[in-house]
Amino acid sequence: MKKILHLVTIALSIILIGSLASLFQNGMNVSFTFFLTQVVENVKSFITLTQLTYESPAGSGVERSIFPLIFEYYGYSLFILLGGFSLSLISALLLTYLTFLVPPSIRVGIKKAVGILEAIPDILIIVIVQLSFIAFYRETGILLFEVVGAFKRPIVLPLLTFAILPCFFLYRMMLLMFEDELMKPYIELALGKGLTRGRILWKHVTRNCLLSVVNHSKAVILLLLTNLVMLEVIYNLYGMTWFMINHMTGQIVTFGILMIFLPLYLLEALAKRWITHLTGEEVPS
């Protein structure tokens, strides 16, 4: 019950933010009554799922309902979002294991390097990946993956590009967490009991580190979403945020964000419950 209330609060806050941001749709004449009517209208239309329209083709003045078309965009975005996240999580875990195989002196260097790499802007990564694939194609004539976007909706290249930045972020986070975790007394006990290093890392340390990933779910989600916007705009992928950017109205944006928020929130809640079950530690909200 508490969770549902929390969910509704956040959903309402998203609607408020969206309505506030779309106050300027008719120029700079802003009034509070307009804001209130907009909020009420938004809530009404999101509950009844009517009046959600977009202009197509742009500039023609013809309004069409966004259903059922929106689900294609939505599914694709969710796929990239979740697929990219799992890809980055797995690769970050693997990288962390590999890092703990090398001697500590090198590890310090890696840690410093990743701290810097993490800050590379998403746009640079996206642009560089795309340019290098085009260059590779020009040189060899082999098209490794679909590069073009639009209605074809390529899968492999966007997923790979999308996963790079979250991977750095998670990798760095895990490096720090693993080091903290390995200093704790229970590791010594486990080693004393004769458990192998690999087993301790895999079973106990990973479990406790996933806790911290869930702990920082907000930062991770924000990173994923901003990354997604740029990916869809630059690659011209027909996903949810592309739709929002290209059919800019306050209603569509707010509704789109709500649609993305719902599954993410549910997943977050599930992950929290699962982690609590696994480690017995409560995750602060």
Add this chain to the structure above:
Amino acid sequence: MKAMVKNKRFLIGGSFIVLIIISSLVYSIVFDNHIPVASITTDENGTITGKPPYAPWELPPFGTDHVSRDLFFILLIGAKYTLGLAFGIALIRFVISSVAGILLQLYLPTFLQKGKQWFEGFYYFPASILAYLSLFFILREDGYGDGFSTTFTERVIFEMIVLIVIGIPIILINVSKEVAILQRKEFIDSVKVLGGSRWHLLKVHLMPYLRPQLFLLFVREVIQVLLLLAHLGILNLLFGGAQLKTDMFDKAAYVSLSSEWSGLIGTNFRFLYTSYYWIPLVPILCFTFAILALKLMVEGMESVFEKKQIGRNRVEEKEKRIGEVTNKKEAFDSL
């Protein structure tokens, strides 16, 4: 502060940023923002050996753009605007939200706890989309027909306000979290028992701990603003709106009103898939270098704080060291 200046990473990052801003300012004062134009190069016999646009390897360091202006000088001129904007916006964001955050956490903690939920929507609203939504109609659509109905200064102020406001909630939460962590320390209890008021507590006991943390948050915020500006550039939302001009093919093109970096990305992004791909790539790289320099500063500061923390704990109590590591975790919250 002394320890920070001694830190190599902090020094490198900081001096890079300072160097860019100073050279940009000096260039605008001494050379009055003159942009050199590259001409066709010929050998002794008069045969043409190269013509603009030059690539970065033909005319180092950055080459020229499509109207053969030297990109290096354009970026140098734009640096003071972009970095100045980023620092300015981040500073105002930061001052407002840290004052509000500290006071709310000290005087109205229950109100803050309740109100926090209403800010959580910001974690699901990507800043680039939020900024685009609020700015699009004023800075783009308004100018489609016969020009803007607002003046340039109005638009600039409007954009500044929007960019400031959308960042405030998240920093406010982070600052209040920082204060809440400090409030849990034992000496705070002694201050309270001895009858110190909350203002005294803040001024004398909290600020020495808060000041470095706040500075760290500020530099992180500058990175965030720079990223946001770059994103808005990709979305072709130029600072202060854009003017519709015709380019060399008599096609309509948006022209940024200054050589501000994000505007350079936005206007030139269409060249990315031509053989002149360096024209948009160079400003993106400049953004990257600026952000990496700031990140170096952040890393340097963090390592200094960590050392201080460990040193302090060694004096007090050795075992507590492991517990203090939780501070590291907080580093991720503000991202």
